Every structure is written in C-alpha cells, then in structure tokens.
Amino acid sequence: MIEVRDLTHRLQWGTQTLTILEGIQLDVKAGESLALLGASGSGKSTLLGLLAGLDLPSSGSIRLAGQEITQLDEEARAALRARQLGFIFQSFLLLPSFTALENVMLPAELAGLADPEGAARALLAEVGLAQRLDHLPSQLSGGEQQRVAIARAFMGQPALLLADEPTGNLDSQTGQHITDLLFELNRRHGTSLVIVTHDEALAARCGRQLRLSAGRLLEPQA
C-alpha cells in the first residue's frame, strides 16, 4: 500500500536548516495496521502529512497505491487522496454548520459521487449514530463527534486510513470505545491503517509498532 524509501525532510529556519525526518524506510501492506509512536517533536505528524501528500519531502520517494506521489502536483495528489485515503484527526475537524449526515457525505460529494446519502446513513448507523443524523457538531459530545469523523473517514471506501491522535481529545473510557470502533470498522472494511499516537494501549492494538525519535525510525522494519 505504502512504500517509503530514503525519506528525508528538512526545514529552513532563518539561516539554520532543521532536519525533521531522515532516512525513513517504511512499508505498509494492504489491510495492515501500524502505530507510529514517539515523543512530541519526533516527526510523527510530519511523516503522516508526507504520507498523505499534504506536503512534499526534501528527498526520497513515497509510493501510495503504486503511484509515486512526490512526482504529482497538488491537484493530482488531491485526486489521489480523494480516491485512496481517509483521515481522522485529534480535533475531529467537522464543519460546524453541517449536520452529522452532511459531514459524512462531504468526501463523496467533493468526489462528485451519486447518492452519497445512503452510504452516509449506513456508516452513521455502523458507528451507532443512526438517531443523531441531523445534529450539528455543537450538539454532539466529543466521542460522538469523533464517531462522525470515523464514519466520514470510511465514506469513500479508502484503501488507507490515516489517524492523528484519534483519542487525544477524549477521556479514557470514550477513547476506548472509539478505539474499538475504529478497529472493528477497519477489520470490516479491510482498510490499511496508520495511527500516530502517544497512547501505548492504542498502539498495542495495531499489528505493528514503530517508534520515531529525532526524525529517525528506531526499530528497523521487520
């Protein structure tokens, strides 16, 4: 699903050059789940952004579903994201003026798919929110908002799901529920999963764990 080779990312900070990531080699197979662990500032989120094609690396290659994304322009990367990727964020990132149903329908509507409503309803039922379709995010609890976000992430039937601290804004009990839900859906839909997290318990649920420190992957890939 993902092949990362010799990935290095540097940022210019005034006259200084900061190395954020260096020499990253990474493979994620279809259906596999991977946890990226590491302290704050270790480069986890930067790596996630590069995997999603939200930014381009200083050097190295990233192949996503067989396509070299470092060769694509922003427009082509957006199209690739629309086809292949789903996202879950720590702060949920739901549109405040859209209902739960409309938030879930959003990716399909952006891709111009016909009748996104049926699929969105079904997904919201899967995450247990069949009764809250018309609620605005402000009318939902944090856990419910993250469930809407999970339903949205599965909307385009993505091959790969990227999650950035999905339980970071939730209490431990709600976080547990969300984790269960995420892995259940992941199993059901056969999606690959990359989770960036601090949470060791969450990481332990993944098939594989990798640790980043100062921009390098500590554990060599098995």
Added chain:
Amino acid sequence: MSRLLLRLVGRELWRGELRAVVLALALSVACVLSVALVADRLQQTLTQGGREFLAGDLQLRSAETVPDTWLAAARQQGLAWSQTLVFNSMLFHEDALQLASIKAVGPGYPFYGQLQLEPPATVAAGRIWLSPELMQRLQVAVGQTVELGELELQVAGRVLQTPDEGFSPVLLAPRALIDLADAERSGLLLPGSRLSYRYQFQGPAAALAAWQAEVKPQLKPGQQLVGPGQGEGMMSQSLARSERFFRLAALIGLLLGCMAISLAMGRFAQRQQDMMALLKVLGARRRTLWGLMSGLLLAVALVGGLLGGVAGMLLQQGFILLLGDLLPKTLPSPGPWPFVLGGLLAVLATVLLSLWPFLQLLKVPPLRVLRQGLKPGLPDWLGLPVLLLGALLLCWLVTGDGPLTLALLAGLLLVGLVLTLLVRLLLWLLPRGRPGSGLALAVRQLRRQGWRSALQAQVLALPLMLLGLLLGVRQALLSDLWTQLPADAPNRFVLNIAPQDKAPLDRLLAAHGIAAPTYYPVLRGRLTAINDEPVTQQEGELGREGIHRELTVTWLAQLPAHNRLLAGAWWQAGQGQQVSVESDVATRLGIGLGDWLSFDLAGQAVRARVSSLRQVNWQDLQPNFFMIFSPDLFAEQPSSAMASLRLSPDSALERELVRQFPALTLINVDELMAKLQAMSERIGKALGLMAALITLAGLLVLLVQVQAELARRRPSLVLMRTLGASAGQLKGALRWELLTLGALAGLAAALGAEVALRLSHQLWSLLPWRSLPALWLGLPVMGALLVWLTTSLMVAQQLRQALGARLRAF
C-alpha cells in the same frame, strides 16, 4: 458540487460574519441607490420632459422684453412663438390680500405639454385662474372677482399645472394665471420690478438652428437660450446643494459599509481556514474550491444587493415623503441606471473587498489540519492596499469624480484620526473607578487595549459626529434667525413703489404713527465685466467668475446706517461714477478698490469705479445690496423703489396700503421666514434619515469588531471563569466596557461636532455658533445605548458559549 454549494450558502449566509457582510452590503447599496433614485427622477423631470418642460422646441429667457426684430426674424424663418411673463404681486378679494406669483401667458402657449385648468378653458383677458392654495387664502369662489394692480379680474377656475413650471422651493407665493395683455394693463410692470420673461419657439429643426445662429451673438448678459435637455438650471440652488450633501452622506455610508464588509469578510475567511484545509485534505479539486467560494460570494452579493435594492426603494420613498413640496409633485419613474449602479455596487463591493481574504483562504495549505496556525502563503500586509484600492474604485464608480473621491477618503481618514486621538485622550482621562467594580475592570481593559479601543470607538464616533453636526446646523437655522432679530425689526418688504407714490405713502404711514421709511431706488441687471474683462454669467462657463444671476442694485447719497465701511471712502458731493461693493462678494470675485466694474442695468450699460467695500449684515432684514452706486449715474433713470416697514400683526394698514397703491408688492417677512424654515426643516429631516442610516453602518462595523474582540478574548474569559470569576462578574465587566466605549464615542463625537461648528463659524461665518449642551449629554448616552442594544445579544451568546466551554477550549 451544486448541492454542496447550496448547502454551504444556506448554512453560512445568515450566520455570524456573513450575516454582517450581507447587512453591510445591503446598507451600502441602500445608501447609494436611494440617493441615486431621487437624483435620477429629478434629473429626468428636468431633461426627459424635454419639449414639454420648455413648452416649446426652444426657450429664450430674459429679464426684459426682447427686441421685436428677433421675433420678426423668427416669424420669417417660419417659427411660431409664444410669450410668458412671471412676476410677483398682491391679489385682493374683499378684505383678504395675498402675495401671488402671477404667470401671464400670451396666445399660442403652450406648444407642448398641458396647461391644466379646472374647468378646462382657454386663457382670455379679463379672467384669472388661481391655484387651490390662493383660492383658499383669498376665500374666493369661481365667478367672483379679485383685484390685481389696477385691474379687476373674474376668477374663471383653478390652475393645477403649467408645463414649464420647473420647481423652486422658495417660490415665494402661490401661482395665479392671467392673459399677457392684462399684465401689461395692470400698471404693475415698473422699472426695477423683478420680471421673468420667457419666449417659446416652435418649428422645424433647421429653421430653429438658423434663427438661433442669428440671435445668439446678440444675446445680452443674462439672456439664455434653452433647448430640450438643458433644463438643469431650473433646479433651485438649494436643492442642488442638498443633493450634493446627500451624495456625500451616501458615500460616507458606503465607506462605512465597506469597512464592515471587509472586517467581517476578513474574519469569516480566517475562521474558514480549517474548513478549507479539511476540504483540500478530503481531495477537493482547485476548481471545486474556487467554485464553492465564488458561489458563496455571488450569493452574498445577490442577497445583499436584493435586500439593499428593496431598502433603497423604501428609503427613496422616505426621502420623497420628507422632502415633500421641495420636489415636483409628480416624478417620473426611475430609469435603469440607479439599479444598474446598485447591482454593480453589490457585486463589485463583494468581490473587491473579499478578494484578498478569499485569495488567502484558497491558499491555505492542507497541512494545516495537522499543524494548527499554519498560514497561507500570501502576506497579510498586502491586504490593506488592495482594500483601499477597492474602496477607492467603488467610490469612484458612485461619484464618477476622482478628485472628490480622494478628497472624501482623505477627509474621512483625517476625521477618523482626530476622533481616534480624542477617544485615546478621553480614555486616559477616565477615572479608575472603585477597585474590583465592573467599571474599574472595564476601564482597565479598555486602557490595556489602548489604540484598539480607540479605533473601535472612533467607528461609532464618526456617524454620531455627523448626527451632532446635523442637529447643530438645524438648531442654528431654526432658532438663531429669530432670536437675534431686534423686536422692532421690519417685518414687511415693500416693493414696486412708483416715484409718484412716495409722498402719499409717507402721509398714510404718518397718519398711522409710522415714521417715513428709507426708499431705495432699484434697478435689475447684471455684472458684465471687471476691469473690462468679461465675467461668466452662468455656472460652468469658462472665464473670470461673475455673479451668476440678476442683481438688484440701488444708488444712494448716504451710506445706509446698517452697513459698515471696511475699506475706501464713501463718495462726497461732486464725486461720481462710483460703486460700493459688499465685502464678501468682492473677496469671492477678486474685486479691489479702484477696479472698474461694468453692468448691464435695465438695458443700459453702466461703468463705475469701486470706491469702497462694505460689510452687510444679511440677517438684519433691512434692504441690502451687493452694489450701491453714486447717484449721479442714474439721475434721469426711471425706476421703482423698495423699503422695509414694521407693521403690527393683522394690521388694517396693510390692506389700506395695497388698496390705495395697487402696484405695491408687500412681502411678509414672517411668512417668508416660516417658509424657509419649513424648507430647511424638511431637508434636515431627510438628512436625518441619511444620518440614521450612516449610524447604522457605523454600528455594524462596531458589531463586527466587538464580535472579533470577544472571539479573541474567549480563552481569557474561560480562564477567568475557571479561576473563579462569576458569570455575573464577567458579564458586568463586559457590559461596563461596552457602555463606556459607546459613551466615549459619543463624547468624542460631541467634541468633534462642537469644534467643527465653531470652525465653520469662525472660518466662513456660516452659522451663528452657540454651544449645544444637549449634544454633550445626548451623544454619549446615545452612543452607550446604541452599543449596548446592538451588542448585548451577541455578548450574552458568546459568554454562554465561552462559559460552557470551560477549559475544553485549551
């Protein structure tokens, strides 16, 4: 995407900042459209009426009859012509007397348009038609007789409308219509009488052109040929001047609206950055994003424009209602241009003022979803020049006048700066308040924000200052003219006094215990040249500036007691060919002592040397003149005279005077003043409506600012709440802060208005100046109340949200 766009529009258009944008846009459009509509309809009355408005294909205007040769030449060219004459005179019926504006019409009139008489009839000698107002004032019925000068005329019916009426709000007197032959027989047309002749011509275009070419070189100063579409001159000066004020006021409204739009759009775009990043992450194409944003802007322009259109139409009705009889009775329906202007304005304002924030929004990097605070690649500072340029373009679109637009922007910036400084100063002077009290917290917060508070208050101070100015001017116009007059000031002007009537008039007055008045012989005419350099006769002409109207001049041996010499010396016996000039007009036209002035007075060329400059108090209600000549110049000149008198109210003497001397015209000063007052009252009210609109625009700007300020302060509110501040405490502090801000704005506005009125008094002695304590109390209270009324709902809502959020926001 279309469904997504519709949803986005449906959800966002009437929320938060976009609602403010829509309202501000509607307000801007309404300001401009309403004024443009009234102006357009007025303009159309003047130009579109064309031939109807002139009652002919061509009109010749003159203060005296024109040479017969001109009319013969017209006949020769195959042109038909008619003649009218307008003058003021007294009408009598039994014991009632009334000043009337008499229109005498000759055969053939009107060639075009309709003379509305009731019952329908043709004008004939021996008969008179009166306006309904005259009928009522004279208590006369159809079939009865009225006296006009030496004539007795039978009332044949009512005159409802004449085609070439024009409109002049200071038309002194109600209208009466007679036959031209009767006017000549009435004995009222004396030298020095204020007469207005008009000749209407009808015929083929070629003949008209040939005749015009023949006559034009022979026209004397003040004589004017008017073709269809050139009737602008008929609009009275006061109305033209008010129109300029309205246009300026509309521009200020527009600029404040622009400010609100740009602030709200900026904030909206900023708040949408997360959404934009998310849409990009979810795979939205560039085309989709541009489509969504343009669609949203278009919807804003459409809804704001439509709302503004409706509001503008209603406002226009309001203006027309308030201006009342200052406008013609029937106005044609407006042409398409004001609506095109309104539509263009709505679209351009939305696009130009949203351009930068929306470009920035579209440039938000998708990575922002993972790294909050990541900025778009476009620099913030470029926004201001883009915005200023946009505002400039919009104003230029509305005025079509570059220098005026720049001057207005510069003026507003200057006033804004002064008001900001004033608020900052007042903020510094505020008492600290009891420690821990809401007021103390508020003052501390306002001081901490410093310039930001000052800027916020300034936005409201500007419209409040305009309101204050308006009230001040109105106050001055309404009260001061009356209160300054001495109790024995004259209350009647007597015009049209024939030389042989002076002695019997004196005797009649003496019999009633009234001292003989000073008689001023008068002639009408025009200034033609200064030091032999010809001067302009109409506004807009090129050349050395002249006095653009007929003057009434006099000649006296002695300086009138109520005039003061400023320079030069009054003529002594034996000195001749001299003129004394009123000082203001001398300054305006650049006339100095020793200059030679040339005049055309009642057809006679007169040349005189300036030997003195005089100061005249126009408010003393004495006969006053721009030009007073040495008597040698007019020794043999036939003329009539004028004088002023004080008569007790309802005096029988007034009737006796006019009975005995039928040619006399008595102008009731009280009535005239009441008319002028009613007129300024009407204009004042209409401008008040405009000022209210501007205040609304100012409030909108403030609302957007307060909204942003509350959002900025939300974390600190949550923190204070978490640290134990009660909801009441926080609410109290906020309330005090806003009330103080509003009051400060009002105080600065009162100060600004006072200074501006004082300056206008000192620099141009436009208005008698007097401090207005009502402003000092009224404006701060108004400011505080307005701010509180408009923001209280939002404050409560924001506070509820913030307090509900607790520390989750961190």
